[in-house]
Amino acid sequence: MTEELKAYELARKQREISVAEFFEKNRHLLGFDNKRKALLTAVKEAVDNSLDACEEAKILPEVIVELVQMGEERFRVIVEDNGPGIVKAQIPKVFGKLLYGSKFHHLQQKRGQQGIGISAAVLYAQLTTGKPARVTSKIGPGEPAQYMEISIDIQGNKPDTANEKVVEWKKERGTKIEMEVEASYQKGLQSVDEYIKETAIINPHVTIIYTNPKAEQSIYSRSTDQLPAEPKEIKPHPYGVEIGILMRLLDSTQSRSLQSFLTSEFSRVGDGTAKEICQNAGLLPNMKPGEITRQQAEKLMEGIEKTKIISPPTDCLSPIGESLIERGMKSVINAEFYCSTSRPTSVYRGNPFVIECGVAFGGEIPADGAVTILRFANRVPLLYQQGACAMTESITKTGWKAYGLSQSQNAIPVGPAVILVHMASVWVPFTSEAKEALAHYPEIIKEIKLALQECGRKLGMYINRKTRVTRQLERANLFERYIPELADSLAGITDADREDLAKKLAAMLHKPEIKAQLAHEENKEYDEKKKLKLKRDEDAEE
């Protein structure tokens, strides 16, 4: 074959790839790389969707999750919510088409964002058991409950439905999905049980009724009837918009002048700011957006950069808040000290985000080994890929020695502590569609480090005070041991009463005051239940 023909031969092989084909072959990208994780991912995608839908419809979420073991490595996953339901015509696409959804084209703080998750779970079920997903949905008390079985036409990336029918469902409204997947169930740090527990911690307004494959039921009742503040949808902020996107927006806008384009497509741009941008760009405010060339778009970028524009609105985000973070940690971690920080809103690539941190220390937290890290994004626990996450990098690059924890260079600190990090954003930059770890944007890492430092300083002050008092107590204890001998000797040379001398010497140690101070320190930040065990104090006394 001559080489010219080779080019034609290569050309014949070129073909389009459907996104479903792509993810069928690359299912590990979506969190289905092993059987244990597959079970977690399937549950997570369904629960995340349920919580998003309930909150959007302002319904206090009540989610029922059930795992039924069908065979050695086969499970039925059932997730049922009391959300707004899905209109019949949309059901097939929501569950049976990848890259389809309501959240992708809107900047708003949501758990789901890609339009992939739940369809990927349906794809995985189909791939491993050949069975379609069974969906029931009802949009209101007077409406029929719609049932259908959904599978995915892989080459076309479109849904196939079967057995569509109206069924009886006592629920007023809601959606229920059942999938049969190849998986394995195991408790522990990366289990469905842990995911459900952490979800309950970080979402105090949610009730979850969870039945694991061993038929053990856990009920996490909501601890507040207050729905989180509704995160608002925003337009992109001019800072961080890229020229490619700017050119696309200029091309597709319905605004008839550059000035109205700027005010209508971006947040925080009023007429004054728009005029200033145009002036700084050397462009006329009444230019037609469609006629702006690439060179002029570059000038516009420079104009935006030169103009002082206020930060994006902060009410678009719904952070958890310092007190709820501490309450969440106190509900499951029995420590002696807690602190938390909620940073002001910051921006990366035009997207506002908030970083929140919490630290729990001492008490019953094991002192040997690395600290436990709890990572959350938009109220969703992240259980995998800790090593690849910007949150972990920020923790390892913070100097914890100054705050009283041991740490090797660039390593996770060691000691009896739990560190919690939460990122809330209109667009969380994950490193993969499996949504397991944050991408390493410098702006985000900087904010996480600032939050960690704030918590770290509070922790350091606590540990310092406690260490000082503990040392005083240790010295007092050491001296106490010599009191009998000392009293004997003194009695021998002074004729004073031995017992009396011993008592006076003991009083000089001020031990009760020191102990009270220590108890005070440890109690100061301690939880209401007063379960404090002064283990270190007891050790020191032995």
Place this chain on the structure above:
Amino acid sequence: MTEELKAYELARKQREISVAEFFEKNRHLLGFDNKRKALLTAVKEAVDNSLDACEEAKILPEVIVELVQMGEERFRVIVEDNGPGIVKAQIPKVFGKLLYGSKFHHLQQKRGQQGIGISAAVLYAQLTTGKPARVTSKIGPGEPAQYMEISIDIQGNKPDTANEKVVEWKKERGTKIEMEVEASYQKGLQSVDEYIKETAIINPHVTIIYTNPKAEQSIYSRSTDQLPAEPKEIKPHPYGVEIGILMRLLDSTQSRSLQSFLTSEFSRVGDGTAKEICQNAGLLPNMKPGEITRQQAEKLMEGIEKTKIISPPTDCLSPIGESLIERGMKSVINAEFYCSTSRPTSVYRGNPFVIECGVAFGGEIPADGAVTILRFANRVPLLYQQGACAMTESITKTGWKAYGLSQSQNAIPVGPAVILVHMASVWVPFTSEAKEALAHYPEIIKEIKLALQECGRKLGMYINRKTRVTRQLERANLFERYIPELADSLAGITDADREDLAKKLAAMLHKPEIKAQLAHEENKEYDEKKKLKLKRDEDAEE
């Protein structure tokens, strides 16, 4: 708004997402998460494509890579090859449509596999500088060189072309792409320079002429004129095929019987094996594939499992080989000991793969800190996400203490060593489209650990022998210091000649023999250039 209306409101928001829109927003998934990495990724995607195309057309690759700094954070990336060229009609789609390519639907060992890489680079250029990619391609000496500028219609995921024309190009054939990207250039472990160097190490048949933004030119000339054995395309192996894919294949096959379906769609299935599978499945070999139900497909899966089928063909892969791995390491690492292992072919999810490892030890490799890890997949260096890679996990989970290196539990071993791991496969399971780290398949981790253990044992034997001899030498050196005193004392009590006594005592130490043995140990595996510096020996003598 009632809650029924809420369901309709949600429905109105549902929309399809184009894959280009998806990756525009998620460019970090494709390796464009920071400016330094973006430069590397753009170069890597172009070079990988060039090498694949040359090898497929059996042309010894000569690739010219040039980076020109255009502004503080703006670079022009130019990659030119002597490959087979691309026929005109295909040029737009190859560079301007995501999920389009020749490699996705074929099981064959290739650098590229997704049909995303180079279009993603074009997308990134467009996003950050607004400029289209400029492509020139020529498919043979008598053919015209085609030039065009390509940008991507994001919402449609399709190419837009401009300025198409025939240009003069002295080259006989080849393809050249120029992109202008926002990026930053920096030397070091994750730089373009490092990528080019490691590419040259692992591809001894390639010539690369590289000019960095400081106008420093490096020429890596090929050290062999032998193209690697051509990796053959294969059909999937029945083991590891999943029920979803089996059902899809049954549905779309042109075979008219189950038996011919099995022999034509899978590798290693002849008529005998096909009949055995059918028998084990309790199905008739002459059933029509299109009529097989899900339950019957499940039986077919069981039948496959029960049948002994030989492993996939091994000639489909083109591993580097033990001697080339050692030669590659010797060309850049000045160590005292080298060893390597090329494992037999193994299988994960029906995909054959080969793991190869190499270890270099001592010499000029720094002894403090963790060992250096070099990771490669299908001859491509992996420079990012070391922590998330199955190769790294396999290294940390191997017990290196037994082989003479220090190691904390589950950590990267410490010492003067470089560990190289290469995976060759018809389908490398990356954790993201950025192709930076291997997914954690148990079958792959097992093979890597076996390869590491083989190298580890060789290393351990070397270190043991060397330690033993070094200790002998140390003891001899220690005793040697006392010879003058001892000779004096002996001379005093025996009348023998002091000098003569000293000589005889020295001879008893057998020091030259021990030194020769040490030199022998260290030379045994040492490179041909005999650059050996017996530093430890000299230290011992001081």
